[in-house]
Amino acid sequence: MSSLEIYSPTDLKGALRFIEHEDKGVAVIASGSDLMPRMRKRQVSPSVLLDISSFTEDLRYIRQSGGKVHLGALTTVADLLESPIFYGKLSIIREAARLFGAPQIRNVATVGGNVCSAASSEDLIPVFMALDARAKLISANGERAVPLKDFIVGKRATAMRPSEILSEIAFDLLEGHSWSAYEKLGRRNMLIVAMVNEALVLSLEDDLSTIRTARVALNRVSGKVPALAVATNQFLAGKKLTGVTISQAQAVLASELSLTDDFRGSGAYRTEIAQVYLKRLLERCSKQLGGFS
Ligand SMILES: Cc1cc2nc3c(=O)[nH]c(=O)nc-3n(C[C@H](O)[C@H](O)[C@H](O)COP(=O)(O)OP(=O)(O)OC[C@H]3O[C@@H](n4cnc5c(N)ncnc54)[C@H](O)[C@@H]3O)c2cc1C
Numbered sequence: 001m002s003s004l005e006i007y008s009p010t011d012l013k014g015a016l017r018f019i020e021h022e023d024k025g026v027a028v029i030a031s032g033s034d035l036m037p038r039m040r041k042r043q044v045s046p047s048v049l050l051d052i053s054s055f056t057e058d059l060r061y062i063r064q065s066g067g068k069v070h071l072g073a074l075t076t077v078a079d080l081l082e083s084p085i086f087y088g089k090l091s092i093i094r095e096a097a098r099l100f101g102a103p104q105i106r107n108v109a110t111v112g113g114n115v116c117s118a119a120s121s122e123d124l125i126p127v128f129m130a131l132d133a134r135a136k137l138i139s140a141n142g143e144r145a146v147p148l149k150d151f152i153v154g155k156r157a158t159a160m161r162p163s164e165i166l167s168e169i170a171f172d173l174l175e176g177h178s179w180s181a182y183e184k185l186g187r188r189n190m191l192i193v194a195m196v197n198e199a200l201v202l203s204l205e206d207d208l209s210t211i212r213t214a215r216v217a218l219n220r221v222s223g224k225v226p227a228l229a230v231a232t233n234q235f236l237a238g239k240k241l242t243g244v245t246i247s248q249a250q251a252v253l254a255s256e257l258s259l260t261d262d263f264r265g266s267g268a269y270r271t272e273i274a275q276v277y278l279k280r281l282l283e284r285c286s287k288q289l290g291g292f293s
Helices: 012-019 035-040 077-082 088-098 103-108 111-117 124-130 230-236 243-256 267-288
Strands: 005-007 026-029 048-051 062-065 068-072 134-139 142-147 152-154 165-172 177-185 196-204 211-222 225-228
Touching: 012 026, 012 048, 012 134, 012 165, 026 035, 068 111, 077 088, 077 103, 077 111, 088 124, 088 177, 088 196, 111 124, 111 165, 124 177, 124 196, 124 211, 124 225, 152 225, 177 267, 196 267, 211 230, 211 243, 211 267, 225 230, 230 243, 243 267
Parallel strands: 005 048, 026 048
Antiparallel strands: 062 068, 068 165, 134 142, 134 165, 177 196, 196 211, 211 225
16 A cells, blocks of 8 residues: 655745655645545545645635735635625626535635646636636746636646646636626536536627627536637627527537536537526626626
8 A cells, every 4th residue: 555645834935845846746735625535536646745724824815906806725615705806797706606515615625726626527617717817826936827728738637837836816807898607507406516517707898789708618618628618709709799699609619519428417418508508698697787688
């Protein structure tokens, strides 16, 4: 049996020094709600766990400043629900947090852990992609920001280097005629594991009928990889928001999705739900903005 060490440095600097020359044997652990079940199933077998859960002073915060929102990596889903920021235009975060697991899990599950798990069942990844969020990665040698769309590079794979920790997710406040919304389907009403989840940030021109930008993101676009629906977003930009446009966008979305079957549902069913959600999200956002009805 292989041994497992747990390293709990007293500060963030110590943690970064520890992984400075690391290869792949170390796994960062926040609350462990994703990592521990995977270790139990032997899907991952790190030799060292680097426990960052005590760095709440450095990594647990929700800040709004200079037109941006900053979420520390140790911010929990329950923290998101309690924040007054995620009403109105940014209610997408609140919607996703409300549909997340159950209270026990929301109290511990972190924003950083959700994003770094890079799984296709996560609620926050499509939401942050639709918001055009950036991941702030820190190491002993400095920091860099990676757009979330480039951070997820495959199934359970990120652009993070072994010497890095995710410290923050940041995104701009929505300006002008913009709104956001989220939909999620699972196979039960509690502790819903997403079969399909879809996020939209919609921005309309002053006429409230022309789409300036649409950012649709899903938990799966090709295989089991969360991503932006790039072709759909390109199609929608500049179009009048009408029933015909929505039908055409649904067809574009279906053609860009390449989904596989699994025990939760078939690729064909997921594609159909994604199309239904696209219509619903576009209608919900534009109604909030006083447009299309
Ligand atoms: C019962 C149950 C219900 C759940 N329901 C949902 C749900 O509804 N929606 C949903 O999206 N998820 C759900 N999850 C999955 C899980 O709770 C979330 O993914 C959670 O956000 C993970 O956060 P964590 O702090 O537990 O991450 P951990 O398990 O500690 O870590 C997850 C991964 O991220 C890495 N990591 C964590 N933090 C960092 C960091 N700061 N820098 C670098 N790497 C890091 C770890 O090495 C690991 O690979 C559920 C899990 C359980 C057990």
